[in-house]
Amino acid sequence: MRSTPSFKLAAADNSSGTWTPSGGVQFLTVPLELAGQRIDNFLLARLKGVPRSRIYRILRKGEVRVNKGRVKAEYKLKTGDVVRVPPLRVADTTPAPLAGASLRQLVKASILYDDNGLLVINKPVGLAVHGGSGIRLGLIEVLRQIYPQSPFIELVHRLDRDTSGAIMVARKRAVLQHVQADLRSGRVDKSYLALAAGKWPRSRRVVEACLRKNTLKSGERMVSVHPDGKPSVSRFQVLERFRATTLLAVEPMTGRTHQIRVHAQFVGCPLAGDDKYTPDDVNRGFRSLGLKRLFLHSASVGCQLPDGEKVVVAAPLPDELGALLKRLREEMG
Known part of the structure; x- marks a missing residue:
């Protein structure tokens, strides 16, 4: 036989x-x-x-x-x-590309915390968190190449490709399971900085809106507020007001795709530089001020490890976002 x-x-x-x-x-x-x-x-x-x-x-x-x-x-x-x-036909057996020296160095330099089975990375804007959908190399693939002897490296949560800042990666399965369980129960702290177009309503501190994912004919993924969508909640705090924009601190209480971006659009104050949910004429104004990306940054993450230790890590604001804020303050006189 x-x-x-x-x-x-x-x-x-x-x-x-x-x-x-x-x-x-x-x-x-x-x-x-x-x-x-x-x-x-x-x-x-x-x-x-x-x-x-x-x-x-x-x-x-x-x-x-x-x-x-x-x-x-x-x-x-x-x-x-x-x-x-079962026996399977492989569509593409070409191995995943190796990260170039410059990308590996960029990711290494972006490591904010590496201890107790947890990594926190200050993810650069434009870098996807994982490969797929035409992207063959993401943050997780680069990390696995940086740590070739590590038996386990997995994303704890995700950030959009256009979003920069703190993201957690587990190097132990126990850490992954523990922190993700806390994520589901709302015991993980995540804080973002966002610049919104317009004057954010003073009374709008919490946004609750059901979100539904849609895929356009072009294959582009969009999210919209819809009663048939999944419940989502975000907390917004006004940090600073400028002439036509508002700097916000945001805490997403749920983790839906594009949640902060769509909630801001829903309030009528879409985020600066958002090419999916912000009108083109509004983005042209931001480009004239030197903004070439989405103004959304994961400013800090905080979690408790399986042994009870509390870890809080802050990610510095990228220079290009800091430069825009400086310019807006100068315009205010």
């Missing part, structure tokens, strides 16, 4: 490692370090070159089995689980 090829993921396996098709069924045994990870994320991290839609299809059809049984995409793996992966 023909034997079925199999292999075991070693305890030191990096979740960024690529899966190599064997032409037949493969069996992957889950090590301790990956216990608790959802099966869909487990497969997405390993089946490089396999379309995301294909991975979810084989899960729905039961072609992926865990311990010989069908599981849903949200199933959380346990140590020793045996995952059956």
